Amino acid sequence: MLNLDTAKTQAVADQTRQAFAALDTALVDAAHLTTAFLSAAQGSGLTASESQRIIQRIHESASKIIEGRSDMIRATALLTRCLEHSQMEVTAVGCPLGMDAPAQDDAPRHLTLVA
Numbered sequence: 001m002l003n004l005d006t007a008k009t010q011a012v013a014d015q016t017r018q019a020f021a022a023l024d025t026a027l028v029d030a031a032h033l034t035t036a037f038l039s040a041a042q043g044s045g046l047t048a049s050e051s052q053r054i055i056q057r058i059h060e061s062a063s064k065i066i067e068g069r070s071d072m073i074r075a076t077a078l079l080t081r082c083l084e085h086s087q088m089e090v091t092a093v094g095c096p097l098g099m100d101a102p103a104q105d106d107a108p109r110h111l112t113l114v115a
Helices: 005-040 048-084
Strands: none
Touching: 005 048
């Protein structure tokens, strides 16, 4: 059985939520970049070939963000598994896998294991 510190475990959960928010923000920014570039490219004189290369690179960058988000889902599932094998009662600490934001009424919620 793992002996996890409650405060440190909550800090990990908080950082995990922040990491997902940062990944989502990066993905939104990539989408905005795509639309901004397409708008700027219209009538700019860029050839179809040049603009295609740029759009492709932006798309590849966004795909890597999505891939990284998928990796974070797997990492979060492993963190959840650690909680299940600890002395801590299995209630939500704000895990982003299937959990809402922390309840305002401090009502316990059960974790969902995703592997």
